[in-house]
């Protein structure tokens with residue numbers, strides 16, 4: 404619960420930086436209810452391009468991993484290199500109403516690896532010993548790009564995503580969206596040598612991406628030669644089958660010790676379309692601007708925080724009438740899209756009673772273009788109970804939901820021209836954003852929030868803000 408105010412304080416601290424807080428130190432206290440790899444990042448403007456880092460939460464002392472203990476662990480943060488100030492990039496895009504520029508390179512732990520027109524010789528050089536197993540904690544911190552991640556000559560065993568254990572499975576390639584984390588075991592099963600590590604973009608819509616592959620090295624101790632084993636192939640950027648196979652392989656561990664507590668009874672059954680759109684804009688290049696929306700609502704950021712408005716009962720900041728269904732039903736993923744791409748603008752939230760259960764079907768549409776959207780929910784983990792191509796069919800698709808061992812996570816890709824169904828229990832009171840983790844889409848309004856009411860007594864209620872909470 405305290406997490407709510409912590410997030411808000413970080414946001415406020417960042418928004419006040421240019422004014423007066425330079426040099427100020429804040430201390431945050433919170434209980435950690437999870438373990439695994441998570442990350443922290445700025446949530447206003449495009450500051451998270453550089454304001455981010457890993458949070459590694461180890462199991463309780465004496466509690467082993469549910470997989471063989473790795474010899475060593477390594478955090479791997481995938482991100483982007485921008486020659487321009489990212490604020491200039493998004494401001495330029497908002498002024499023109501068009502898509503933003505893409506980054507200039509990708510990075511692995513801050514380095515792109517040797518690329519054209521870049522003097523950087525440094526880069527991650529992961530030292531390994533033959534026969535040993537390593538745990539890589541991979542985080543995608545990029546603003547706008549989903550990534551493939553591979554290591555030449557080695558299989559990766561996925562054991563955890565978004566700080567939830569998975570049934571282990573082997574893969575050549577992991578697919579990771581902004582916001583997601585993936586822990587993999589890597590067995591150093593060669594005697595010697597150097598092997599290429601690579602991160603390259605995944606985009607299966609006709610949308611520009613930064614197509615520069617970031618590289619690093621896996622280096623067997625004592626291998627002196629300069630030859631490096633490269634990858635025989637990198638996935639093409641539109642390698643949908645690789646992405647689908649990867650996401651279809653993910654399952655909760657669902658062991659006795661780590662059960663998957665999937666809500667079986669659903670209190671709120673919601674259906675949200677996830678779309679791009681176009682609204683008029685007199686000063687924009689085309690007389691219009693590209694926007695994005697959930698159920699045709701382009702989210703408008705309020706002037707004061709939603710959590711403050713909720714806690715202090717400040718009226719006029721938001722309404723709690725977010726539509727639980729699309730206002731117009733059509734063939735969402737069909738060729739024939741509405742000719743009118745306009746959206747409504749609003750600061751509308753969906754209200755949930757404490758401890759109620761939610762089933763949410765996220766449906767991509769073909770407005771402007773179908774596209775993969777990594778949707779992130781704050782405040783809760785959810786279970787991905789189903790997914791598919793085309794339009795969600797309640798009769799046929801619900802029957803095939805996995806309610807036994809669906810993957811548990813906090814960010815899930817809604818595939819291009821398809822749907823994804825998630826379930827969660829609203830047992831964390833407060834106001835919680837749900838948004839596309841592609842920063843450009845969030846900026847365009849692809850977000851909404853749930854307001855979760857208090858339950859009974861202090862344990863089920865939102866904590867008050869700390870006394871020294873800065874007032875904006």
Ligand SMILES: *[C@@H]1O[C@H](CO)[C@@H](O)[C@H](O)[C@H]1NC(C)=O
Pocket residue numbers: 487491492495504
């Ligand atoms: C975006 O890209 C265009 C074309 O390369 C360039 O002219 C412009 O300066 C870039 N904008 C920013 C903010 O870097």
Ligand SMILES: *[C@@H]1O[C@H](CO)[C@@H](O)[C@H](O)[C@H]1NC(C)=O
Pocket residue numbers: 611614
């Ligand atoms: C990468 O993108 C640039 C600019 O969009 C394009 O000119 C180039 O051909 C692309 N390269 C590859 C390997 O796809």
Ligand SMILES: *[C@@H]1O[C@H](CO)[C@@H](O)[C@H](O)[C@H]1NC(C)=O
Pocket residue numbers: 501688689
């Ligand atoms: C908007 O303007 C850009 C750049 O001038 C152009 O490429 C694009 O086709 C235009 N889009 C629409 C919907 O008019």
Ligand SMILES: *[C@@H]1O[C@H](CO)[C@@H](O)[C@H](O)[C@H]1NC(C)=O
Pocket residue numbers: 714715716
């Ligand atoms: C806000 O309204 C609720 C419900 O009426 C009330 O219980 C609560 O005390 C109010 N909070 C504040 C800070 O006024």
Ligand SMILES: *[C@@H]1O[C@H](CO)[C@@H](O)[C@H](O)[C@H]1NC(C)=O
Pocket residue numbers: 699730731741743745746747
């Ligand atoms: C979305 O809302 C706009 C503005 O009210 C309307 O013109 C448009 O038809 C709506 N589109 C859909 C798909 O609901």
Ligand SMILES: *[C@@H]1O[C@H](CO)[C@@H](O)[C@H](O)[C@H]1NC(C)=O
Pocket residue numbers: 758
């Ligand atoms: C939430 O609901 C579940 C299922 O109805 C129940 O078992 C659990 O005790 C409830 N939790 C709280 C904190 O009320």
Ligand SMILES: *[C@@H]1O[C@H](CO)[C@@H](O)[C@H](O)[C@H]1NC(C)=O
Pocket residue numbers: 796799
């Ligand atoms: C649903 O399933 C039934 C029977 O399995 C099948 O006849 C029907 O075509 C399916 N409908 C859709 C929309 O897929």
Ligand SMILES: *[C@@H]1O[C@H](CO)[C@@H](O)[C@H](O)[C@H]1NC(C)=O
Pocket residue numbers: 860861862
């Ligand atoms: C609140 O939680 C604490 C710690 O979990 C527990 O000791 C206490 O009994 C709970 N109080 C109520 C009213 O449930």
Ligand SMILES: [Cu+2]
Pocket residue numbers: 775776777839840841844845849
């Ligand atoms: Cu998106």
